[in-house]
Amino acid sequence: MTDPVVIVGGDAAGLSAASKLSREDPDREVIVFERGRWVSYAHCGEPYFVKGEVDELDDLLSLSPAEIDERGIDLRREHEVVAIDTDARTVSVAGPEDSFEQPYGDLVVATGATARTDPIAGSELTGAFTIHGLDSAAAVRAMLTPPDEFDVDDLGGGDSLDHELVARYGAMAPPETAAIVGGGYVGVEMAEALDAWDVDVHLFQRSALPVPMFGEAVGETVADHLRERGVDLHLGAEVDRVLGEDGRVTGVRCEDGSTLDAELAVVGVGVTPNVEIVENTPVELGEGGAIAVDEYGETAVEDVYAAGDCAEDHHVVTGETAWVPLGLTANRAGRAIGRTLAGTPTETGGIAGTAVVKAFEQECGRTGIIDADEARDAGFDPVSRTITAGSRSGYYPGNEETTVTLVADRASGRLIGGSIVGKDRAAVRIDTVATALEGGLTVDEVERLDLAYAPPFSPVWDPVLVAAKVLNGALEE
Template sequence: MSDPFVVVGADAAGLSAASKFRREAPDREVVVFEKGRWISYAYCGMPYFIAGYVDRMSDLLSLSPDEVDERGIDLRRGHEVVAVDPDAKRVTVETAAGDRFERAYGDLLVATGAHATTGPFDVRGLDGAFTLHDMDAAAAIDAYVAEPDAYDPDRADVSAVDRDRVERNAAMPAPETAAVVGGGYVGVEVAEALSERGLDVHVFHRSGHLLSPFGEAVGNRVEEALEAEGVSVHTDAPVEALVGDDRIEAIEADGDRVPVDMAVVGVGIRPNTDLLDGTGFDRGPGDAIRVDDHGRTSLSDVYAAGDCATARHAVTGAPDWTPLGLTANRAGRAIGATVAGDPTPVGDIAGTAAVKAFDTEAARVGILDPDAAEAAGFDPVRETVTAGSRSGYYPGAAETDVTLVADRDTGRLLGGSVVGTDRAAIRIDTLATAIEADMTAPEVERLDLAYAPPFSPVWDPILVAAKVLNGKLDG
């Protein structure tokens, strides 16, 4: 075991693994190769930086390179792993300076993340058009949105930032109208962010409701929330073209042309797996690297975690690809322990996700879509209720919509969503726990949830939803 634990990628999964391994196996070597300059940044925080809720880009970094160093981790930024030889147990590394070398590994963790796709739209070379999938893009967007004479360069206060790009964008005239292409959760967050910065914002979404994986009940409420704040929501409106020569001028969608002087395209992400090309590794959903319950790939001594890897879904038991921050952190940490000699399962995912649109909070878990439930072998029954978040007489009680899906035969809870303005999103954790415990809807109805007038009515909205769903299951 003299060869090191080699980790590819220095974000949530990679650094969680390296840190845990370092603590558990202090005498063994761990090397982290990161192709870029950024490490350990909070991808999920970028919209809030753009919104101006966060003052400094450095606030979004959970670990500095120095802190990683202090942990005894050999971090090599500007080092891209371009190939893996699983038989020889060696990786090939290319440095930003143009060098190329091989490095042997005892165990290897692929934590390469994912990259934003832009669909048919090429935003490169078109001023004012962006994709949001890294900190350089966030810094550029933030600079572009600002009035040239009002931009505070200290906002992008990290040495890794692409300063030329920031300065170029800061110098451009500030936009007044923006298009967000894609109404997934990042799209919704960016729409809020740009609206908070004073822009007239249009969101274009291909299908009938924003936040498709959250279901129609959430989509409806979030659309209302955005529109109440002046955001124009275009659903069933696939974008056909970004129009402009040097700078974005308009969006063509669904036969209409909407003039804009900014566009943020976020139509999807794809796992980064090129380094494993030619190894014959097994792929799973979303073309992600398929792993088992300990994060092991089909290649011997090669693990994968984070946005490039699958995880087992708590409802179906099958591999799933739902790239999210906790999954990455948790799997990295578990793999660090496993490689250090303490076999630790990475844990199932339940597809738990939360998002806000101004004061409206929404969250989802499990399988909400009836077609997906049927495809997984269930006979789904779905019900949405609207119930108060607090006792009716208590000030601040707000309408909360809860959707539950259960299997008709077994009553098993398959999925759920919550949307509202008062402590709505955090309520999803109750459903996530129930789903991971394989609870039935009747068991959920009998849960002893907290009742206190300022926080919940006697019958919490989740209990009301379970009660109504059970009535339907009995029928």
């Protein structure tokens, strides 16, 4: 009998692989080891749970352990895979009661990523959070809720929730001031969430603009908008320490010595792939530090796959590998690997680095290569133009300024990336650009796309078309 498929990690990639495999090949044994108690949850929903727009933690679970069981998947929570022996084809598992060796026929490493705290001393203080995981999100919401209104049962989460942790935060007085360290996804989303609790929000960003991965035009719009919405924005300000007293957060300190008093700190300075368990194996890492895989998600070791935030992908624009840990591609790669293991070789699909984020009312999107240095490193001669156009016909109510940046390679005229920001349907418009990247379209072709027009939804020339017209003009110069 074939040894089971062993999957390390019970979140997006791991459970997508397990679900697809169990559906397509119900007879194949599948074991998923998850080191924590939470499985199959929506990371991206955490800020909205903190804000209170999402009521309960259970709302953020895609599949309950019971549903996973119904699919015939043997899920073992609180089981940590601590080592892999690719010669013996076994993994060493530390469970709550014992440790054991588990043989595998195929192995899927889907260990995810961990929020970085290493650059910021003091991240372990009570009142400092990374918002990476549901316990962390629940603890923040507990702290924000006045103690006399707090009831742990309001949070949901059943036996997965760390009740002791949450009860401790629920008993604390709500913070008056919060310091957010890092102006990326987590930073801007948490600014909105904390603002909803009437906390005085300070956001510290090391670079000159927030959401740097979205480029300058988006960053400027978001910076203006955060200020409009009352966020105290500290740009070019590098926090090096969360300050504390008696184990509790009391503020943050910047490299220049300036400090801010705060009772709550959110540290969102990026994530790092969880690759420790492959360190002493022949499984190879890519340049980005995540696990290198081929187009089927297979690592350098036969029958060992990797997917999700711990693995690299292939970039549709550069053709090179890239590490872009995001939700869709984790789900998709897991699903493809599940299908491959069920007997139908399925490519995981390229990534374009498409991402969207909501900063209060501003919808931000980006895809492809928008940074000039990154473009040059990939062998392109980047030409970029930014325009602002309406989201609807000028005369139609609700028309909002929409700023689009498109980037092309001068020699080939090919579109290589773009960004967008605006309050009216801006985010989903980035999909037009992402699809054009996948199709390998030139800017000239993008300019002539037959996109939708009706006064309530778009002007005659969609903002993406306006940007393509202007960029095409620049390419002809």
